[in-house]
Amino acid sequence: MDDGHAAPNQGFDGYREYFVGKRQLQKAQEDQLREVCGARPSIFRGCRVHVNGRTDPDREELRREIVMHGGTFVHYLARPSDATHIVAEHVPTAKRRLWRVCKVVRPAWVLACLRSGKLLPWQPYAAAGTEAAAGIVASAGSPQGPRLTCKDPGFIEDFFAKSRLHHLSTWKAALREKFLDRYLRTNEGALNDLRAPPAHILHVDFDCFFATVSGIKAGYQSKTEVPLAVCHGGSSSDVASCNYAARECGIRNGMWVSKAQELCPNLVCLPYTYDAYETVSNSFYEVLEDLKAFDAVYPISVDEAVCVIDRPLDTLSCQELCIRIRAEVAERTGGCVVSIGCAPSLVLARLALKRAKPDGYLVCVKEPIKGGDTQVVSPAHLFETCTLRDLPGIGRAIAEKLLLGFTGHEHTIAQVSQLFSRSELITRLGSITGAKLADLFQGLDDVESSRMLRNPRAYFARKSLSAEINWGIRFDSVPEIDAFLDRLVQYLVSKINELCMTTSQIVLKIARRSSDAPIEPPKYLGMGDCDSFSKSCQLGLATNNPGVISAEIKAAFRMLSCPAKELRGIAVQFLKLREASTSHMPRQLRLPFSTIKPLETPKNRMKASVTELPPVVYKRATPIKDFFERHKRTSNSPSPDFTHMMSAPALCESFLGELPTDLAEEIRREHRIYQKARSSYLQSSRKKVETGVHGNTSEHILENSEILGPITFQNLTSQEKIKSLVREWISQTLRSDGPNHEDLSLFTSYLDRLISGGPRRLPALLSMARLISDQLRIHESYGDKQSFHEWEEYLVRVVLVRLNRCKQLYTQNVEILFDIYPQIDRP
DNA sequence: TTCGTGTGGTAGC
DNA sequence: TATCGCTACCACACGAA
Structure with missing residues (x-):
């Protein structure tokens, strides 16, 4: 429909075509609006906003602002989940229950976002008659704003806004997506994929990233002697990051503040500064790009990247490059320090990085000149000075499994590699993990890690989407949990919609208080010791429908039979993701008329249909x-x-x-x-x-x-x-x-x-x-x-x-x- | 043997 | 007053067919 108008009803497609036409018309109007008014900041990107009832400013004006600032305007609200935000002055009594799970805001929220140029939290603008508005009124006077519990509608967003691990994960996902987008645009096909191991790999990583950035923001020098730690506050909060002055006292990341303060009474606790971390991270990646020294820059995390050079360089040039990177990053980030490991393989680069910290770099070459520069080392030197746990993918569990009976001290890689043959490693750790460790012992990258270099498209492609909350989970009844699951699914559905994907397998994972754990663990609202259970559901047909997903998740929760009061953690995972455009989205069906081949007989037609169009089966694979x-x-x-x-x-x-x-x-x-x-x-x-x-x-x-x-x-x-x-x-x-x-x-x-x-x-x-x-x-x-x-x-x-x-x-x-x-x- | 499910481990601060 | 213990991905064990 080129003119964008709805076609007359033609058989069973009429309804869909009508709506497709209507949407196209509206979209065309909105595109035109954007074009006429020029690009504005994408404040409402990812938001689907519906306006209900009489508002001030009126519906048309709100629509214009939302559309011009990157949002989607939802004209007709078939179901609450169609919109991420509903703008209304008041919530009609009839809609209170229906909209209970929605972000219902006053028009003032839209205006405030426009004024500040960014998306603001919706809760302070909750419309009259909503639970969120009631929460704000009840806690008026508290400078912190409402203290939300897991039973409150805004809890999930509030929790994630403050969770360091959530931020780390979402940043990482965003970096991977950005990498992939760039890779697919610049490397059509996989022509530039590395067929042989690259010449040089530089593993670049910030020294105590959060602590340094928060410290600089608080006025400390990046290499201050004052022991610093980043944490939320009280004695049972986690130390997210601490600087080297604090580490000298024995403080470690993940340690509780009470323990850290015991070890170092002078410890200065700094708050999280997420915006600053993001800004510094952007500068870091910009430096790596701007240097134009690498054939590829692979994101590892917000403060860590692997840079690849696919041409031979002499050792001195590698050293000069390391020095240059460190200087550039320091200059562009207000003095932040990165350390660098440079080697011919990922594993050796990582070990070199470990030994280079803090505030240094190391180049690993096969045969360094004897008595030469101390920044140039051999693989053997790294194996003799690094521990088993320094190897990528070797954590506590695997190390303990391998070294059962060999405990007593921290083993170096050289020592452990003497103890086990390849076949012994495979017997003890399984075929893949065993072979991986045997490869790492030789300084070779294991199959999985080298996939990042050999096939970045597959390596960085998203295969699942999940959300997990294991803090503050305290419910009294199953309906409360149902409401929470509805919100969590809604949160994930809005994410999956942003990605234009659908899911056909969903998993509910719960943490249930262990029978011997106290009702309340030492950590405030923590999960304590828990047993974990999971239940997966095959949907058969890929979907993004929150109602369908939510119903399955709620049924799965019942199958896990966890009493409401014993629940300490909830996770929902979407697996088997597919591009939404290739799956059959509701009301967006496309008839493949153009692809029809003329067939001669009904018999032939059937044969063709069976091979070309396998039937869609809507089933539950696990009855x-x-x-x-x-x-x-x-x-x-x-x-x-x-x-x-x-x-x-x-x-x-x-x-x-x-x-x-x-x-x-x-x-x-x-x-x-x-x-x-x-x-x-x-x-x-x-x-x-x-x-x-x-x-x-x-x-x-x-x-x-x-x-x-x-x-x-x-x-x-x-x-x-x-x-x-x-x-x-x-x-x-x-x-x-x-x-x-x-x-x-x-x-x-x-x-x-x-x-x-x-x-x-x-x-x-x-x-x-x-x-x-x-x-x-x-x-x-x-x-x-x-x-x-x-x-x-x-x-x-x-x-x-x-x-x-x-x-x-x-x-x-x-x-x-x-x-x-x-x-x-x-x- | 192959497949699906549930569980567990690892990485980043 | 606490406090914000996430998330993607892989590998293994086990059971069913």
Whole structure:
């Protein structure tokens, strides 16, 4: 649609095309706006903002500002998750529950962001009537702002804003993405990939990065004699970073402040200065780029990079380069110190870096001149002076596993390599880790590390996305945890949307207080000693739908059977990521008409369709009942007890009637979620339909084929009976918590069998699509319910995808008209 | 043997 | 008043088919 206007309804694509057209029109207007007004700072980048009700400034003005400053304007809010922010003066009572998980802000937030030129925290601008606004009012007068607990809506963002480890991880991810983007732009294909090991590798790393930067910001010289540490505050907070003056007292990163202060009473504790770390890091990478001395600069972390030179340089030139880098970085960062290890392999460069610290550089060459410069060393020298733990990827666990029975002192690499042959290493540590260590002992890079150099595209590509919180997790009830999981999923979904990706496997990981650990650990709101459990779910079809993901995660939480009060940590992971553009996004389906090859016979057509378009299967690869059976057998494992879930009793309504309304509702809610996880509607209600009065044999459509046998669903052959079952199934599950995935899988398989029956089966397929659409239209009032969205998504992603495929295959033979739900309010 | 799942280890300050 | 114990990725063990 070149003109950007909605096309008239053409068969079953009409609804989608209408919306695609409408969105294109709006997008074109917004693009035009950006063009006319020129580029502005991208303050609202990644934000999807919806404006609700009457506002001041009005909706159009807010829209203009948001769009011009990099944001996306959400015109129609089909569901709360469509927007990251909702702008409203007040939250209508009817929307309070629905919007509970949203960032609902006053228009003042938009204006304040524009004034300050950056995205500001939303909580201080929470709209009247929201929980967040109530929290702010309650804590007014506190200079710190509201103290949020894990039960509060803003907790996740607040926690991440202060978490050093979260910052380190997100910076690293951003650097990798930036590298990849640059690499893909400048190195079309992989022509410049290194085929042989590069000549020189420089491993560059800041000395005590946080401590130095925070120190400089607080007015200390970078090499001050004053012992400094960066921490949040009190005695049980972690030392994130300390300078060398503090290290001389025995203070180490990760140590508690109370212990550090015992070792060094003069210790100066400095606050985190995340903005400054980011600024210095940017300067650091700029220096490495500006030097134009490297064939590649690989990011390792915010303050650490591996630089590669792919041409031979003499030792003196390497030394001069190290000196130059150190001087440039110091100049551009207000005096920050980097140390450098230079060697022909990653592992030797890393060891050289370890020995170069603090405030130095080392060049490792095979045969240094005897009595020459002390900054030039041999591999043997590094092996004799570095410890096993200095090797990359060798942490405490592996070192202990290997050196069991050899404890007593810190072993050097030279000593340990004498103790074990390659085969002994493999026996003790496993095939890959053992071989890796054997390689490292020879100064050679292991397969995994050298992937970074050989195939950076694969090495730096993102394969998963996750969020984890193991601090401040204290819940009293499962509904509170559900609300938290909703928010965490929403957080991740907004991330995955920014990446334009979808996921087809999700994992819930929890930390549960160990039975012998105290209720409250020594660290304030810490996790203490915990057992960890995880549960993964295959979604079958890649999605970014927060409702679908959230429902799975909540069901997974129930399967892990952790009492609410025992929970100390929660993580949600998205695995098997795919580009959103290549997966079938709802309402963004594209019919591949241009790729259709003319086929001569229906038989050929089917053959081609099978090879070119494998059927999409929406299934649950780990049926819940299998999961229960598997875990019943492993009684010696620390896995939780599922037996109470195996026999979830029916609810006694008369008993519930006597309970307080809140409590009764909570129990009903729990029961619905358990039921959804356990129950299959199709299994339980098939008999009812079989014995019903619907249909008669003369109405059989499907089994009349002369070539093909009857296509059954749930042992039913009459299409009327099947439709009756499906109608009842949809109606029931719309009222409750949506369809069971195994049921959907069975139904999808039925649809696929219809398709493989050829064009004659098409009316049956079309009839099923219409039936689902009709049911959704009938139950339009459930439009806000999760179950409604699940059915809607199934219709769009699974059923319509199949109809599209058939349209492509059979359009010459059969007229396909399908008008998708819902009715559209046309402009 | 191969595959999927759950668990655990490592790195950065 | 505390305090902000993340995240991506790989490898291993084990069980099922």
